[in-house]
Amino acid sequence: MTTETPPTALDLPMVDPLPEETQKYFDICVEKLGMVPNVLKANAFDIAKLNAFTGMYNDLMLAESGLSKLEREMIAVVVSSINRCFYCLVAHGAAVRQLSGNPQLGEMLVMNYHVAPLDARQRGMLDFAAKMTTASATIEEADRQALRDVGFSDRDIWDIANVAGFFNMSNRVASATAMRPNDEYHAQFR
């Protein structure tokens, strides 16, 4: 791992050796995903920061929710498309292709979600995430009510808001640090 391209443009080498628990987590990543995602390596110069990041990420994307894992990835991609974040579009575009089994859906969400054939629920969810990304200050009760009208609970709305919020954070951190997506993502699930 020593001579590989660093995960960002910042000179912040990983703690070496990694603590046992972190190393175990990275080993699981390799086993399940075939790689350690660069966002994890980028945080691994400070294990407290890495743990804070994975704590929030795993709660948002993997914990139980009224939103399916695919739906959470769809939000990730639409937010990242508006913010034009290369890292997140590559990584989460692959996830949408995988979870949906529909490579063209992944491409549509990466390029312009308006062209995707979506039901009212998913379209409403993505419109809310898009408005949060471009004009959050103008969100009012009518926007939340529109989500309730297509079947989302208040708990679901919290989850939509927090997933959309999270990628508005991670998109910006990735772009600010020139984070590089792992090569493996590009050809996956085409």
Add this chain to the structure above:
Amino acid sequence: MTTETPPTALDLPMVDPLPEETQKYFDICVEKLGMVPNVLKANAFDIAKLNAFTGMYNDLMLAESGLSKLEREMIAVVVSSINRCFYCLVAHGAAVRQLSGNPQLGEMLVMNYHVAPLDARQRGMLDFAAKMTTASATIEEADRQALRDVGFSDRDIWDIANVAGFFNMSNRVASATAMRPNDEYHAQFR
């Protein structure tokens, strides 16, 4: 605590009773701040989410860093000003007034940071945070180098990026859920 105004427009009551550790944390807030910030109450419908939030928040804003606590709050306010987040401007505007001992600096950062008399380091830091907020996709090496040129290390740049990123998340979650700032902030440190 049962009859007070809820912290957001979503119907997500706090876990009742709170787990002992959470209750202790909230008690410390009351002791130190005179209140439990509404962002904590808003998350307290699900203790795992609350812990993920406070884990990341406390690491970013309170852990050791090349950025002072005031500087991190300055970033918070400038990002929140661009995103016009009422909750964060009220809460973190008060923090800038407190930590700087300069109420007018707080107002300048809330209203338009271009009018604040800042040294090159802090101006560079805020310009980077502002660019991350409005045009993160166009950030390139020259932007990072500009930070190095006014004295920031790569580790500092990581911290600037992550604080600015965090408020781009929390601003949007607060606006999306109509989060209300505690009344106590308004008159503080004027």
Add this chain to the structure above:
Amino acid sequence: MTTETPPTALDLPMVDPLPEETQKYFDICVEKLGMVPNVLKANAFDIAKLNAFTGMYNDLMLAESGLSKLEREMIAVVVSSINRCFYCLVAHGAAVRQLSGNPQLGEMLVMNYHVAPLDARQRGMLDFAAKMTTASATIEEADRQALRDVGFSDRDIWDIANVAGFFNMSNRVASATAMRPNDEYHAQFR
């Protein structure tokens, strides 16, 4: 008055001595407001300009109108918020706090008027002022009719348009000249 900070970044000293009538006007300001607002000092290098400014300002903000003085100040703050004018937000934010007796309303209008709890009349008024500020070329009859529908007369619409227009002027002059708000405003009516 000779050694104080000048009211703008331009080197344009006040006429010295001031004409009697102007001096009387400034004395009344001190008596009523505790200060001479810097916008008046900034104009006082040329008494004809000062008189033209106060003539228009006093007619708009103080003459009889279907809009209350508070409503005119609310428009001032919302326009100034969109334009991010430090001078006008400080001065007229204080006026909204004073006239409404509601400091939080003042803060809401300074930060993001979408979060303020307003009736249909005042919301319609502020939406019109906001559209005039950001997209005046797209205003059409439907926008004026919306104001009539919430109870405004054509005369009221003229007044809304002219108050909103005026602050689109004065915001820009203040920003272009780095006009400084008097220190007294910051702590008032909190």
Add this chain to the structure above:
Amino acid sequence: MTTETPPTALDLPMVDPLPEETQKYFDICVEKLGMVPNVLKANAFDIAKLNAFTGMYNDLMLAESGLSKLEREMIAVVVSSINRCFYCLVAHGAAVRQLSGNPQLGEMLVMNYHVAPLDARQRGMLDFAAKMTTASATIEEADRQALRDVGFSDRDIWDIANVAGFFNMSNRVASATAMRPNDEYHAQFR
């Protein structure tokens, strides 16, 4: 004068009869310009407002200044072009054609001032007016210094700022009220 098209979309008839002094002023307009500009008729429902408007207008556009009358009209047209104000583009576009004797210059400023062949002084002046119109909150000392560097005094900068500010007001009032330019302007000085 009773059956003609009203000057705006608002039902605000002129005071009838006009006060003697106002009637005299309007008669001079007819004599010199061949018409009473509709902006004056629009204000004439309230003579105090008309006088405040003409007081400020005449001081800005006609009083002595380091800016020529043509230069002030050039600012008027460039600001009005950015704001897409039909009334002001028609009226002040004609003024630029007249005062410059160069109909194509008038058209260039109406359509896109970037294509006009201008010296550094006039280009700097118009760039400052344009920035005031689109991004006034970002103006800083460097912008003012750029004007000094092409020969403007601080007094000139005040005049540039106030003329540009004024049309940011009158553009918005004209668009908000659907003010119609007099027919006479269209074919003048082609």
Add this chain to the structure above:
Amino acid sequence: MTTETPPTALDLPMVDPLPEETQKYFDICVEKLGMVPNVLKANAFDIAKLNAFTGMYNDLMLAESGLSKLEREMIAVVVSSINRCFYCLVAHGAAVRQLSGNPQLGEMLVMNYHVAPLDARQRGMLDFAAKMTTASATIEEADRQALRDVGFSDRDIWDIANVAGFFNMSNRVASATAMRPNDEYHAQFR
């Protein structure tokens, strides 16, 4: 033709002598329009490019269509107004004045089409062309249906889209190359 001002800022002289067919085409232009439009001279450094341009232009603007020639010129002017293309506004503004016999309509479309008194068909057509120009990625079936609702066929929609598309191309080429409109246009049909 050798000493005249070149049609663009690029040093790309016309083929000399022109091929017989091209010369004949240019002679017809002089006969009918009193000039060879500079856009043709600008392309005439490469006859294949000139022919491709005129082939597309003539099909779009002159071939049979459910849109009148005036309507196609109206689209040209509205698109060019949004893009602020000096060349196209001058040339096609003149065409609207000529074909409509209404010089003020030409000015309205050049300056701000929102002020023009239009029927629902023409307003819908121009709104669609404007949306194509500023936010094409957000066009959806509802936008096309709105055109059908005011009487356009699918074939008409194709023509609207292609005329609006064409001027989004030619506006940008003209601005990118500093293309100069022929002097003759300015005073025509006033």
Add this chain to the structure above:
Amino acid sequence: MTTETPPTALDLPMVDPLPEETQKYFDICVEKLGMVPNVLKANAFDIAKLNAFTGMYNDLMLAESGLSKLEREMIAVVVSSINRCFYCLVAHGAAVRQLSGNPQLGEMLVMNYHVAPLDARQRGMLDFAAKMTTASATIEEADRQALRDVGFSDRDIWDIANVAGFFNMSNRVASATAMRPNDEYHAQFR
């Protein structure tokens, strides 16, 4: 060919049977590309329009030029990325992957060309194409000179401008008509 999904949302069936020459052209497409690109089918309801389109397209993208075919496709993708045109991103993204032999370059240009490692020539070319797409009215001689400074001739600048212009047209036509990219593109050259 009768039962397949139509190439756009408009009901404009292809001429049937196609003229012999057109059929031959389509057969060559199938032979070379494995499909008839939907943009050709979309135009084939009117053979004159199809010929005008292919005439211009083939001259721009295939004729001799100082720009390589890859460079022209790079411009196509960057313009289409800014305009978020699904059809063109899919079709021309595949072309960049093919011609460069670098799938990641294709993805970078689709998602955010700022992250692509480019030499000064290609970066300058794409910056110019991007400025033409977002702010063509502000292009001035300095922008053209910047292209000359990295080695482009005036003839090359014409070609850059016309390729960038062309995709600003075709992006908008594709979005306006909901043009669907052929399925074959998605998995190509990954």
